[in-house]
Amino acid sequence: MAPNPYLLAADNPTALLSLLRENPSLASGQDEHGYSLLHAAASYNHLDLLRSLIREFKVPIDIKDEDGETALFVVETVEAARVLVEELELDAKLQNAEGQTAREKIEAEAEWPAVAKYLQTLESASSSANVAQNGSDIELPPLPEGLKVTMGTMDAAEAEEQQPDPEFRRRIEELAAREDFQTPEGQAELRRLIEEAISGQGFGDERSVRPRSD
Template sequence: MSANPYILAADHPEALLTLLQEDPSLATEQDEYGYSLVHAAASYNRIDLMRKLVNDFKVPVDLKDEDGETALFVIETVEAARVLVEELGLDPTIRSSENLTAREGLEAEAELPEVIEYLRSLETNTPAVNGTTNGDASEMLVLPSVPEGLQVTMGTMDEAEADGQQPDPEFRRRIEELAARGDFETPAGQAELRRLVEAAVAGEGLGEERSVRPRQE
């Protein structure tokens, strides 16, 4: 009786690669549920096997099972997700037959928060930046994108110009608070961000609320 390639993918990836060398057609086969070796390698975090299946045996990285789910739907580590998306080119926005992305599917099952956070960062295109934390994803600051229509000019200043110019802690607090709001990506949230940035550029203090009137031409 021949070895089950899906079991080999999980437990003996080296033996599976030997089997594939003998019969490369096995690489793209799927079982009765559409489950493939790419799905199996992703599920069991066999990173090198994933790479070889896609790069050497030309298995489509976006191969779907009967539920319309790619290998990204069955991963359990950020490493596997990153290799699939950033290295092998799998589109994270592909939806299953239930109209869910991989991130939405994981959220529905309330599993793997680190993977969910990584996939969400791909959707918002706002990478997390580790500040003064110990690496806890829940403490990582997500930097907001610059609002549309606002131009930022980068430059340098000498010591005399910089003397006494410390970042306004209230401005930083307000930016972080706004970025954490659920309506941050909405027009209202972006308008509020633009107002805060423009106030900071103009040198206006944020320690107290101020009234804002339309500028008179």
């Protein structure tokens, strides 16, 4: 009787790799529920098997089961999640049939909090990258009491003249990359940076934010 590849994925990944090298077509197979060997390897934390399935046997990294869930939805360790996302480049934002990301489902089930926290950190880092590329993408905390900002448009010459101070940009990027960026402490520090920028203190010889004149 031929060995069951899904059982080998759980209990004997070395034997499974030998089987797949004899019959590579098994690598991308799925059972009646869409469960794949990639899902099994992720669930049982067999990291070398994960890598081999993608790199050697070319299994699609975003293969989904009948619920529209990738292997990231079934990981139980941060290490497996990190291999899938950072090494093998699985998109952590992919949603299942119910519109949940892996992080949202794992949080809802409350079984693997460390994995949920890691995926939340990835989302924060992604937001930080948006901040670095386009300041309008950041969701800033409320301004301190007594401060008011008026939005307007300016021509190209004015925009060039009012480029953000490099030191302010550097400090914003460093803060946004921190794991505690979304915490009250991180947001309080962000608010302090904004106050400094608005008041013109602490960023070079000139004010980094100047009132627009009509």
